[in-house]
Amino acid sequence: MMVWLILLPLLWASFAFLLGPGRGVWLAMAGLLAQLWLAYALAEEIVASGVAEHAVGGWGAPLGIDLVADGLSAAMLLLTQCVALPLAVYASAYFKRDDPAATYFWPLVGFLLAGLNALFLSADLFNSYVTLELLGLAAVGLVAAGGGAQQIASALRYLFATLVGSGAYLLGVALIYGTYGTVSTVTLTPLIGAGAPDLVWIAGGLMVVGLMLKTALFPFHFWLPPAHGGAPAPVSALLSAVVVKASFYLILRLWIGPFSSLTVAANLVVWLPALLGMLAVFWGSYQAIRAERLKMLVAYSTVAQLGYLFLIFPLLVSAGALQAVIMQVFAHGLAKAAMFAAAGTLIKATGQDTVAGLAGVAERLPVTLFAFGLAGVTLMGLPPSSGFLAKWQLIELALSQQYWVIAFVVLVGGLLAAVYVFRVLRQAFLLAPAGSVVMPVPRTLEWTAFVLAAASVLLGLRGVELMQLVGIT
Amino acid sequence: MTGELLFASVGVILFALGVAGVLLIGHLLRRVLAFNVMGSGAFLVLVGLAQRNGIADPVPQAMVLTGIVVAVAATALALALVRRLYVLTGKLELSQDDDE
Structure with missing residues (x-):
């Protein structure tokens, strides 16, 4: 097999x-x-x-x-x-x-x-x-x-x-x-x-x-x-x-x-990746908030989300840390696949790839935008998504060992993610300027992104099986 | 200085030179060459360190053989990309201004 x-x-x-x-x-x-x-x-x-x-x-x-x-x-x-x-x-x-x-x-x-x-x-x-x-x-x-x-x-x-x-x-x-x-x-x-x-x-x-x-x-x-x-x-x-x-x-x-x-x-070695991870969360989010191009925004969001993975190293001694980090790997994997897929559809439909040019797509491509939003929910870590589950576990582990700084970074990272996700959504809900064209796109593009995004959210409800699996060594 | 240590030290020096080349040199062909120097350094350490009392250990030799195949494939890919970039832009360097 x-x-x-x-x-x-x-x-x-x-x-x-x-x-x-x-x-x-x-x-x-x-x-x-x-x-x-x-x-x-x-x-x-x-x-x-x-x-x-x-x-x-x-x-x-x-x-x-x-x-x-x-x-x-x-x-x-x-x-x-x-x-x-x-x-x-x-x-x-x-x-x-x-x-x-x-x-x-x-x-x-x-x-x-x-x-x-x-x-x-x-x-x-x-x-x-x-x-x-x-x-x-x-x-x-x-x-x-x-x-x-x-x-x-x-x-x-x-x-x-x-x-x-x-x-x-x-x-x-x-x-x-x-x-x-x-x-x-x-x-x-x-x-x-x-x-x-x-x-x-x-x-x-x-x-x-x-x-x-x-x-x-x-x-x-x-x-x-x-x-x-x-x-x-x-x-x-x-x-x-x-x-x-x-x-x-x-x-x-x-x-x-x-x-x-x-x-x-x-003891100190474990803090080096964690420190770089924290910097990654801030720097990646900052660049995502500033990015002019939609795909650059999503790519910098990856830099930020990868940072969370490295926060786990000081916590690895406690039980459940492996489960938390794998949950984050799943959450980001599914959500980011959905987000890039949705971004690709938006770019194909509007014919350009700036965030500013997204005005009006909410009306024309609701499924794609909904997929983007759902993926954003996971990246921000809102319940009931798998991102919420991962961050919840991370914060719980950090607090149980009194590593306040890790919990703080996880929380602030979620807020920063909300800023760049809502930047896209806000632009999409604006009225389209006169003369803008939104080309029709194949349904498949819209729905595959939606399936991935929905999976990233729904995994939060079925997380126990995954954690059980990860625990087998 | 024993033979194995000599091989390994030369390997480490070659590796360091290669890494410096890949990171610092602008000219793409020379960067590809630097990558090959780097790879050879790692191979030399692998083969050099793994002798037991002057008798060569066959396992790392097999590993290096595999490593060489990988390095050849990587070099070919790099050269193909460099050539394509040269056809498209007429330059043999990566510009600094395209990281937004």
Whole structure:
């Protein structure tokens, strides 16, 4: 089952490539549907009988490659497939025939998903590196797909950032292998004790900083807004919703796995990511409030929302922290996919992408605007959305350990999110200036965004199952 | 200084030089080359550190082989993008003014 989660997207991506430019929509849909079922079945299996393992080709570690799925991996796999399927439907309606941006869209999405799924299933540091690179190269290809000078430039900037990030990660892996002679996370966890040599500290630092660069944590966020804001809407949605979470997932894995004794030993270390996370919340929100272009606003909102994820590190020692952060990952993943999809529809309908040009769309595209608003509800953290649940848990954890500053940042971040969301909504409800044209858009575009947004809100009501799943280790 | 430490130190120096190049150099072709220097540095550390009493360990060699494949793919993608940018704008540098 686990192998097919990786093989299936590779297969349909390769066939879609062979079919030729712009083809392969139905292959992709069938593959994605099967993947969603596989991810769901895997989650059920894990709930029923605990952590699942698979040695690829019958060769176990250390020679072969082991795949391991626990609750955390299963949850991430589920989120990825849940976001990818509606976005694929959205993309099939978004790209016109012979759109140059759609030429290699389906193969690249397939390779991207294969990389993501493999990353969530890998059980050693080196495989994680390979999957990170696979993911990064496919994502850069998608950003560049539009083919304009601006898009190529942001793709290059993204490429260099992601290469430096994974280079630092690889050097860390090399140092770890040189010290312990293994890269398996299970074997390493008991080996790395509090008295580990300095080399291991350096290795850990390199790996975590490299991954932070790939997760676009402030101040390493410089590459994200142009890359996510400039790509076609389905691509931006996929990148913001799941791709940046992949490197975060790896940081989290390292933090609670191999490096757990290091992070417990050094109390101050846990505050560094949290501090950067706080700055990210403020800086990202400030830039989103100021942004003139709609997609830039949504992209900077991603910078801010990623900041919340890093607030968890000082709290990880207490029970329930993992659940809180995964809830935030889900909330942001679904809501941001919906928001980028809705933004793409608005841009397509109005023919321009400034916030100021949105006047009058409330009347013409109510479903899309409602989807944007619902996604905004999740980002602000209003009940009953999953964003509310995530922030509630975060604040509760922070207060129980008397880390007032974290609770404060979460609350203020919600208010700032309200400012940029309402900026868009207010503009949309203004009367349209005379002579403005709102083009008709396919219904599919409107409703897929709505489904994603509704899912992000409704997940708040069904959060218990997800938290149960994440708790299985 | 033992052989493994020598390899590893040279690797770290190469890596640092490469990172500095990727971050500081404006010319895109030279940046792609700098990335390759960086990658080679990491590979050298991986192979160099993992010798046990002068006997080479085969596992990191297999890893480096995989790493080289990844680096070749990344270089090809970077070169393709650089070439496209050159066709479109006639420049081999990223301008600073497009981050809004």
